[in-house]
Amino acid sequence: MTKNYNFAFLDEGSKREIRRASLKAVAIPGYQVPFGSRELPIGRGWGTGGIQLTLSLIGPEDILKVIDQGSDDSVNAVNIKKFIQFCSNVETTIDATKASIIQSRHRIPETPLRNDQIVVLQVPLPEPLRIIEPSEEITKKMHGEMDYSGVWLELYESLIKYDRITVSSDYPCNVEDRYVMNPSPIPKFDNHKLHEAECLYLFGAGREKKIYAIPPYTKVVSLSFDDIPFEVESFENKKCRLCGSTGVYMDEIYDKETGEVYYQCSDTGYCSMTRRKTEHE
């Protein structure tokens, strides 16, 4: 059945263009490389940037993991996984240590990743300056001149209004003291995983037609004021009700009937792997 499609759905020319854009992105960490976003069987803005990156990277030997907000089993993750498998026949997994390509939306896996792994992140809004400047022509110039006062102003405004920085996801970072970038809507809890990482991160925005990258061992610093340190979500004294993990990013689940509040790992793959391990012991 897959024979009716080219391997990994896209034609070879398209894949080559996406790879070229990816290589340029790796060469200039944090810089948004424009690319001709292709039509896919799903609408733009539904993970199409990530899917195109994955399709351009994947080979028969690869093992794929797809997660959506940490979950391997959510509708989007399952459908994307099925689609890629359908047109490439690659093996899939929920084990982050086994996967060679991990496509994700809104989370970076808890398990530290290796340098033979690639994380593909889906990006809705790649441009950190868009919120203060609607024109692409001008934001390009602003990047060129490192004019990032607008991004800082956004953070400062939230300090003025709420006495703290309220940005909780897609928290802007500075890459190699050059480009300011949106790390995609990962919680700021995950921002440190981009810094000096072993794996390659690729970011794809299908609707906005941009690709950017954080290659291994890149300096990625979350923006913060001198007198107000960067803080992440704290899950102190909380542990996962399923696997017992601590120090990971957790979902809060509220039981309407009993009024009880539970915490459990947002990364479901990590959670089940931890449980499997403890069951073996």
Added chain:
Amino acid sequence: MNESPVLKVDNLTVRYHDGCPYCLEGGKLEKNRCPVCGAVYAVNDISFEVYEGEILGVVGESGSGKSTMMKSIYFDQEITAGNAYLGTYHDGEKDIFTQNNQQKRYIRNNIMGMVYQNPMLGLRMDYSSAGNIAEKMLAAGNRNAAKMASRATELLEAVDIMTSRMKEAPRNFSGGMQQRVQISKALANNPSILLLDEVTTGLDLSVQAKVLDLIKRIRAKYRISILLVSHDLSVIRMLADRTVVMFDGKIIESGLTDQILDDPQHEYTQTLVYSLL
């Protein structure tokens, strides 16, 4: 006098259209327009200096090139020819017009402060007033939130805006208040020169008086040099130490303000002064 100027402008020209052999060779223009090719010389070969702590007034009718001149100095407008030097930028040895965009941005943010006639151009209307001032400081590389907040308080107090309204957006303010926020924003990084483009135009008389009084106080307090563009001679009379008169893109007369107003030499200046009754 041996002191070096804060701002020195040499032979500044802004021409729209390429020009033709006739006007490029200095042929006679029809007002500021070349009769042969139609090129408009908005600013035509003007030179002047602003010294420390001085207010230099620029007066002239609409279309005389005042605002174009101001915009060129603030890099809002491409120039055709000329040089400009700032005393605090490489000791006044580097022509600011030939600097790259990054350097120009540095100059705009650190050495010059601009107040536009229309506050919409100088302010982010939907951001808080304190945020507006902070934006300038952030652009200059300041990353200390507490320092920026205290500077905003200090400056807004200096322009008589209640600190209780610091968190409010200028959109909610009256025209005079917006203009005062704009002035405080322009002062955020202690610039060595303040460019004021028709700051009181469009404000009613009592508010005008307040803003003018504020400019006087600011000059006294910060010892800042000011380049003041206005079509209003009474504003010039009240504030400027020296004045240049522009007409058809050229400076036709310059000197001490009192001298120019009491004893105008050029025909146009005479008309201008005598129409002020």
